[in-house]
Amino acid sequence: MSKKPVRVAVTGAAGQIGYALLFRIASGEMLGKDQPVILQLLEIPDEKAQNALKGVIMELEDCAFPLLAGIEAHSDPMTAFKDTDYALLVGARPRGPGMERADLLAANAQIFTAQGKALNAVASRNVKVLVVGNPANTNAYIAMKSAPDLKPGNFTAMLRLDHNRAASQIAAKIGCAVGDIQKLAVWGNHSPTMYADYRFATVNGKSVKDTINDQVWNKDVFLPTVGKRGAAIIAARGLSSAASAANAAIDHMRDWALGTNGQWVTMGIPSQGWYGIPKDVMFGFPVTCENGEYKVVEGLEIDAFSQECIDKTLAELEGEKDGVKHLL
Numbered sequence: 041m042s043k044k045p046v047r048v049a050v051t052g053a054a055g056q057i058g059y060a061l062l063f064r065i066a067s068g069e070m071l072g073k074d075q076p077v078i079l080q081l082l083e084i085p086d087e088k089a090q091n092a093l094k095g096v097i098m099e100l101e102d103c104a105f106p107l108l109a110g111i112e113a114h115s116d117p118m119t120a121f122k123d124t125d126y127a128l129l130v131g132a133r134p135r136g137p138g139m140e141r142a143d144l145l146a147a148n149a150q151i152f153t154a155q156g157k158a159l160n161a162v163a164s165r166n167v168k169v170l171v172v173g174n175p176a177n178t179n180a181y182i183a184m185k186s187a188p189d190l191k192p193g194n195f196t197a198m199l200r201l202d203h204n205r206a207a208s209q210i211a212a213k214i215g216c217a218v219g220d221i222q223k224l225a226v227w228g229n230h231s232p233t234m235y236a237d238y239r240f241a242t243v244n245g246k247s248v249k250d251t252i253n254d255q256v257w258n259k260d261v262f263l264p265t266v267g268k269r270g271a272a273i274i275a276a277r278g279l280s281s282a283a284s285a286a287n288a289a290i291d292h293m294r295d296w297a298l299g300t301n302g303q304w305v306t307m308g309i310p311s312q313g314w315y316g317i318p319k320d321v322m323f324g325f326p327v328t329c330e331n332g333e334y335k336v337v338e339g340l341e342i343d344a345f346s347q348e349c350i351d352k353t354l355a356e357l358e359g360e361k362d363g364v365k366h367l368l
C-alpha cells in the first residue's frame with residue numbers, strides 16, 4: 041500500500057536555492073522514493089515573486105513527478121505552514137561581495153520571528169525545521185524561541201554545506217573518494233569561525249589526521265578554505281551558492297528523517313549543554329540519526345587547539361544572540 045503524503049513547506053521557493061531544491065524534493069531524493077509529498081511553497085506577497093513562483097509551479101507540474109501529491113502557493117506563513125511535517129526556511133536575503141553572513145542579521149531576523157510564530161500556531165506538533173537563510177544558526181535560534189509550544193530540538197540550522205565542503209577538501213588532499221571519509225565534524229557557527237575537525241575522521245578505516253600529518257595545512261589552508269568557501273563562490277559567481285546549498289539541505293533532511301546508519305553528519309542544533317556549549321545555543325555538532333531523531337556523538341576529546349576554535353565560534357554565536365535579544 042502506498043504511503044500517506046507528507047507536507048513539506050519551503051520558503052523562498054522562487055529564489056535560486058528554491059529552484060535547485062524543489063525538483064529534488066518532488067522526485068523523492070529527500071524523503072525516499074516511496075514517500076509522496078505535498079509542497080507548500082511560500083514567497084513574499086509581491087507580484088514579481090508570486091509570478092516567479094507560478095512559473096516554478098508550472099515547471100514542477102510539467103515534470104509529472106509520481107510522488108508529487110499536491111502543490112500549493114502561499115504568501116502568508118500562517119497558511120503555508122498549516123499542518124506541515126517538514127519546513128525548509130530558505131527565504132531570506134543573501135549576502136553580496138564584501139559582506140559577512142552576520143551582516144544579514146538586521147535584514148533577516150524579523151522573518152524568523154514571524155515564521156517561528158506561524159510554525160508554533162499551525163504546523164504539525166512534530167514538524168522538523170531546517171533553517172538555511174543566513175545567518176542560519178541565529179535565525180534558527182530566533183525561530184525556535186518564537187515557537188514555545190514546539191519541541192526546541194526540532195529546530196535546526198544548516199551546517200551540512202560546511203561538512204560536505206570539508207569532506208571534499210580532505211578527499212582532494214588525500215586523493216581518495218569523498219565517500220571513503222567518515223567521522224568528520226564541524227563545530228559551531230555557519231561562518232568563517234566554524235571549526236571543521238578531522239581529528240576523528242577515517243579514510244577507509246585509517247586515521248585522516250595521521251594520513252595528512254600536517255597541522256600547518258590544517259590551520260593555514262584547510263580551515264580558511266572551508267570557512268571562506270561561501271565568499272569564494274560569491275566572488276566567482278557573483279551570487280551565493282545555490283545548488284550545493286540545496287544539496288546540503290536535501291542531505292540534512294534526508295539523514296534526519298531516514299537515518300545515517302551509524303555515520304556521523306553535522307547538524308546545527310540547540311545545545312543541551314554538550315561539550316560545555318550553553319543550553320539553547322544553536323551550534324554545529326557531530327550527530328548520528330536513527331528513527332527520525334538525531335543523537336550527538338558524545339565523549340570526544342577536545343584538545344587545546346580545538347577548544348580555542350570552539351570558544352571562538354561560540355563567542356561569535358553568543359554575540360549574535362545578544363544582538364537579537366530585543367526581538368524575542
Ligand SMILES: NC(=O)c1ccc[n+]([C@@H]2O[C@H](COP(=O)([O-])OP(=O)(O)OC[C@H]3O[C@@H](n4cnc5c(N)ncnc54)[C@H](O)[C@@H]3O)[C@@H](O)[C@H]2O)c1
Nearest residue numbers: 052054055056057131132133134172173174176198201285
Ligand atoms: N546555510 C547555508 O549553508 C546557506 C547556503 C547558501 C545560502 N544560504 C542563504 O539562503 C538564503 C537564500 O538564498 P538564495 O540564494 O536562494 O536567495 P535568493 O535571493 O535567490 O532567494 C531568496 C528568496 O526568498 C524570498 N523571500 C525573502 N523573504 C521571504 C519571506 N519572508 N518569506 C518567504 N520568502 C521570502 C525572496 O523573495 C527570494 O525569492 C540567503 O539568506 C543565503 O545567504 C545559506
Ligand SMILES: O=C(O)C[C@H](O)C(=O)O
Nearest residue numbers: 135141174270271280281
Ligand atoms: O556564504 C554565503 O553567504 C552563502 C552561504 O552561506 C555559503 O556558505 O555558501
